[in-house]
Amino acid sequence: MKFNISHRIVNKGILLLIILVTLQSCFVAKDYVRPELTKETEALYRTENLPSDSVSIANLSWKTLFKDPYLQQYVEDGLKNNMDVRIAIQQMIAAQAYAKQGKAGFLPTLNVGPNYTRQEFSENSQFGSIFSGGLDTYDVTANLSWEADIWGKIRSNKRATQASYLQSVAAHQAVKTQLISSIANTYYNLLALDAQLEITKKTIETRQSGVETIKALKDAGQVTQVAVDQNIAQYNNARALQVDIETAIFKTENMLSILLGRSPQHFERSSLDLQNLEQETMLGVPATLLSNRPDVMAAEYSLIQSFELTNVANSSFYPSLTLTASGGLQSLQLEDLFKTNSLFANIIGGLTQPLLNQRKLKTQKEVALANQESALINFKKTLLTAGNEVSNALYSYENEVKKFEFRKNEVEALRTAETNSEELLKNGYATYLDLLTARENALTAELNVIDSKLLQLTSIVDLYEALGGGWR
Numbered sequence: 001m002k003f004n005i006s007h008r009i010v011n012k013g014i015l016l017l018i019i020l021v022t023l024q025s026c027f028v029a030k031d032y033v034r035p036e037l038t039k040e041t042e043a044l045y046r047t048e049n050l051p052s053d054s055v056s057i058a059n060l061s062w063k064t065l066f067k068d069p070y071l072q073q074y075v076e077d078g079l080k081n082n083m084d085v086r087i088a089i090q091q092m093i094a095a096q097a098y099a100k101q102g103k104a105g106f107l108p109t110l111n112v113g114p115n116y117t118r119q120e121f122s123e124n125s126q127f128g129s130i131f132s133g134g135l136d137t138y139d140v141t142a143n144l145s146w147e148a149d150i151w152g153k154i155r156s157n158k159r160a161t162q163a164s165y166l167q168s169v170a171a172h173q174a175v176k177t178q179l180i181s182s183i184a185n186t187y188y189n190l191l192a193l194d195a196q197l198e199i200t201k202k203t204i205e206t207r208q209s210g211v212e213t214i215k216a217l218k219d220a221g222q223v224t225q226v227a228v229d230q231n232i233a234q235y236n237n238a239r240a241l242q243v244d245i246e247t248a249i250f251k252t253e254n255m256l257s258i259l260l261g262r263s264p265q266h267f268e269r270s271s272l273d274l275q276n277l278e279q280e281t282m283l284g285v286p287a288t289l290l291s292n293r294p295d296v297m298a299a300e301y302s303l304i305q306s307f308e309l310t311n312v313a314n315s316s317f318y319p320s321l322t323l324t325a326s327g328g329l330q331s332l333q334l335e336d337l338f339k340t341n342s343l344f345a346n347i348i349g350g351l352t353q354p355l356l357n358q359r360k361l362k363t364q365k366e367v368a369l370a371n372q373e374s375a376l377i378n379f380k381k382t383l384l385t386a387g388n389e390v391s392n393a394l395y396s397y398e399n400e401v402k403k404f405e406f407r408k409n410e411v412e413a414l415r416t417a418e419t420n421s422e423e424l425l426k427n428g429y430a431t432y433l434d435l436l437t438a439r440e441n442a443l444t445a446e447l448n449v450i451d452s453k454l455l456q457l458t459s460i461v462d463l464y465e466a467l468g469g470g471w472r
Helices: 002-023 069-081 083-106 153-219 225-259 286-292 294-315 360-426 432-466
Strands: 109-120 134-148 320-331 343-352
Touching: 069 083, 069 153, 083 153, 153 225, 153 294, 153 360, 153 432, 225 432, 286 294, 286 360, 294 360, 360 432
Parallel strands: none
Antiparallel strands: 109 134, 134 320, 320 343
8 A cells, every 4th residue: 555655656756747847848038149240340440451251360370470489489388377367267167167057957956864853842732741741753864856947047047157157268268369469569579679779789889989089070170079078978878778778678578577477587589680470461351350359259258148147037037846855764763763664755846936025036137137238238349349459450550561661761861861971070071960960860760660660560469469369
């Protein structure tokens, strides 16, 4: 008889379970669809040379873009040791743990443990007159609870946690992209400072020789002491410039040390003349930013997360079906606890419809909708910002290439003017002021050429970052 009762209970439990699983097909939750972005991506790059295909330099590995072996090694070291990258990895691990928890939402909860209960009854109560004032109970009970995901609440929560994890992955990729760009730009800045330091040292030697020459001209009566003093001042100005450049090199090396996760130190490097990043500026259509730019991807994952949380908020208005069961061993005597007669079991299927809850569910939905709209606006803003960065980097590169030729022509003309001014001064056909002006202009022009070369390199790096390159 007991076996038949237990058998009927199990059959009813299985039947209820099948019904609940079947009802899960009735989802309230909607599927995410990427919003229409035609307006946002139209003329996003602001260039007449509109891209016609999806090929982009962002698809290049940084090892392919950067040929300098020193730079390649520093980028590799930075990706391993940089503090921001390591922090992003830990944030990704934490988000992954929540994603795993979201996947487990479909599973039941189960706990088991022994219990001892001592109840003291009043002698005047119904039970006190029977049990002589007290009752001991021993049990080993297992409790199981499971909620049927009828309206898709658990599934939406799972998708939300997965989107959060993917957002952390994209954030990690964004950190890598920014780090590679920062290391490359810092390295190129060091090379530019090295080149400027070399020119300044040569200028100092030339001006020191010029001081000796002007002193000889003074002794010959061709110039006055004022000319000597002016040349000495110009010589010392170049020495001071050398100190400024050496200070900038020292600080830039310290900055590179931080990027690489190292203590401050000197870094071996090549020269600016050996750098060549003349890659074809393949932009790719604006839509490729959605799959290349980590920050754009992170913004969309944030939108997906808020969308799924809105699904969760909507599902909370509907009834929830739960199945709870408990079973185990129970006895008034410890020695009888593990006997067959101590077995017990309970199965309860419950349907709960929220009615009055201090407006919590409505507030949850309103907040979820507001957050979803904010995430959508931020997604579109991030895409527009990405396009703006691509546009600026491309325009800067194209103009620096043009300006570089003008700068080189300027240097050639001013160096010729300096040489001619010096010869004319020696022969009495020019003043020392002409020579001083020619020297100062020539030095400034040479430093400007280096700056122009540096800006070409950094604008390519900026374009590479703006298009979402480096993290692959």
